[in-house]
C-alpha cells in the first residue's frame with residue numbers, strides 16, 4: 001500500500017500541493033485535474049525526484065524520501081517530458097536504461113526481449129527511435145518504466161500526442177499491467193481513465209477535490225446536467241452564465257449540455273451525467289463552444 005500524508009509542496013511562497021492525503025492500492029488510479037492542479041508535482045514527489053516541503057509518502061509504512069534508492073527498486077516512472085535518443089534502437093535504448101537501473105546484463109537482455117514482445121515492439125527492436133510514431137515512443141517509455149517489473153508504476157500525462165487508436169491501445173495495455181501493481185496515471189482528459197480506473201482523484205490548485213470511484217462522482221452530478229437547444233446568438237450568454245459541458249451544432253440549433261443546480265432555461269431537459277460532466281462540475285472548469 002502507498003499512502004500520502006499531509007503532503008505539502010511550496011515553490012517559494014507559492015503552494016503547489018496543499019496538505020494532501022491519499023491512499024493507493026493495486027489497480028489504476030486516475031489523477032485528473034486542469035493545468036496547474038499539481039499533478040506533475042505530486043508525481044515527481046512520488047517518483048522521488050522532488051522532495052515535499054512537509055508531510056510525506058509512505059510505502060508499506062516506510063517514508064520513501066528516507067531511503068529513495070530502496071523505493072526506486074520497485075518503482076517505474078514515465079515522466080511527462082520523456083525523451084528518447086533518436087539514433088538508438090529500442091533495444092539499445094532499453095539496454096542503456098537497464099544499465100542505469102543496475103540490472104545485470106543477462107537479466108536485462110531477457111527482460112528487454114519480454115518487454116518488446118509485451119509492448120508489440122519486437123519487429124521494430126532494431127530500428128532507430130527517431131523514426132517512431134508518438135504511440136511507439138510512448139510504448140518504449142512504458143517499457144523502460146517496466147524494466148524492473150515495478151510494484152508501483154507512475155505515468156504522467158502518457159496519452160499526450162497519441163492518436164485515438166493509440167490511446168485505446170495504451171489504455172488496454174495499462175489494464176493488463178494493473179492486476180498486481182499500483183498504477184497512478186495523471187491526465188486532464190477524462191476518457192483516458194474512464195474505463196480503466198476504479199479510483200479517481202480530482203485535483204485543482206493543489207487541493208484534492210475528490211478521491212472516489214467514477215460511479216460515485218457521476219452520482220454526485222445527478223440532477224445537475226441539462227440538455228437545451230439554443231440559437232447561435234444565445235451561445236455566448238449561456239457560456240457566461242453556466243458551465244457548458246458540450247456544444248454541438250445541429251440543423252435545429254446548438255445542442256448544449258449545461259451544468260446547473262436548477263433548470264437553467266425554459267425548455268431545458270435533465271439528462272444522465274457522464275464522468276466528463278461530473279468532473280467539470282467538480283472543478284468548475286468551463287468547456288464547450290462550436
Ligand SMILES: Nc1ncnc2c1ncn2[C@@H]1O[C@H](COP(=O)(O)OP(=O)(O)OP(=O)(O)O)[C@@H](O)[C@H]1O
Pocket residue numbers: 011015016033034035036037038039040041042188
Ligand atoms: N519547479 C517549479 N518552480 C516553480 N513553480 C512550479 C514548479 N513546478 C511547478 N510549479 C507550479 O506549481 C503548480 C502545479 O504545477 P504542476 O506542473 O504540478 O501542475 P499539473 O497539474 O501537472 O499541470 P500540467 O498539466 O500543466 O502539467 C503550478 O502553478 C506550477 O506553475
